[in-house]
Amino acid sequence: MHTSCEYCGREGFYGEKIYESHKWIIYLAPSQRYLGTCVVALKRSCRDLNQLNKDEWIDFGELVILLEKAVSKTLNPTLFNWSCFKNSAFRSKNPKPEVHWHFIPRYEKKVKFDDIDFQDPDFGYIPQPVQRIIPEKTHLKLKNLIQKQLI
Numbered sequence: 001m002h003t004s005c006e007y008c009g010r011e012g013f014y015g016e017k018i019y020e021s022h023k024w025i026i027y028l029a030p031s032q033r034y035l036g037t038c039v040v041a042l043k044r045s046c047r048d049l050n051q052l053n054k055d056e057w058i059d060f061g062e063l064v065i066l067l068e069k070a071v072s073k074t075l076n077p078t079l080f081n082w083s084c085f086k087n088s089a090f091r092s093k094n095p096k097p098e099v100h101w102h103f104i105p106r107y108e109k110k111v112k113f114d115d116i117d118f119q120d121p122d123f124g125y126i127p128q129p130v131q132r133i134i135p136e137k138t139h140l141k142l143k144n145l146i147q148k149q150l151i
């Protein structure tokens with residue numbers, strides 16, 4: 001049964017780690033249909049948002065500010081989408097969902113990064129789980145760019 005999350009890529013693989021706080025880890029997602037897409041995953045196994053403790057919420061709130069600031073400064077998107085779906089885990093008979101957020105910058109206008117055009121074809125609507133893999137060197141450049149703002 002295929003249970004990997006369309007927004008994250010492979011099952012259990014959220015991308016390349018770019019930052020770690022006390023309670024969460026930020027990864028640069030493998031798919032970059034929306035430039036700067038990240039995954040913010042909780043460091044412990046936890047099934048539902050209602051099971052997060054106060055420290056985890058506070059830490060998450062601080063990360064939201066940090067990450068939005070970092071990506072605004074570097075890529076200048078129009079807005080950010082945050083989603084916590086967990087749908088893919090429930091395609092399995094014995095679902096073990098993990099709390100993780102999809103952080104998706106959205107762009108009204110086309111942006112150029114590393115000489116590649118990024119157009120948000122779904123602007124104004126929910127992001128589509130269509131994979132876009134970018135060259136490894138561009139991925140690394142993007143990772144370094146965001147990472148520099150976070151540390």
Ligand SMILES: [Zn+2]
Nearest residue numbers: 005007008100
């Ligand atoms: Zn996911």
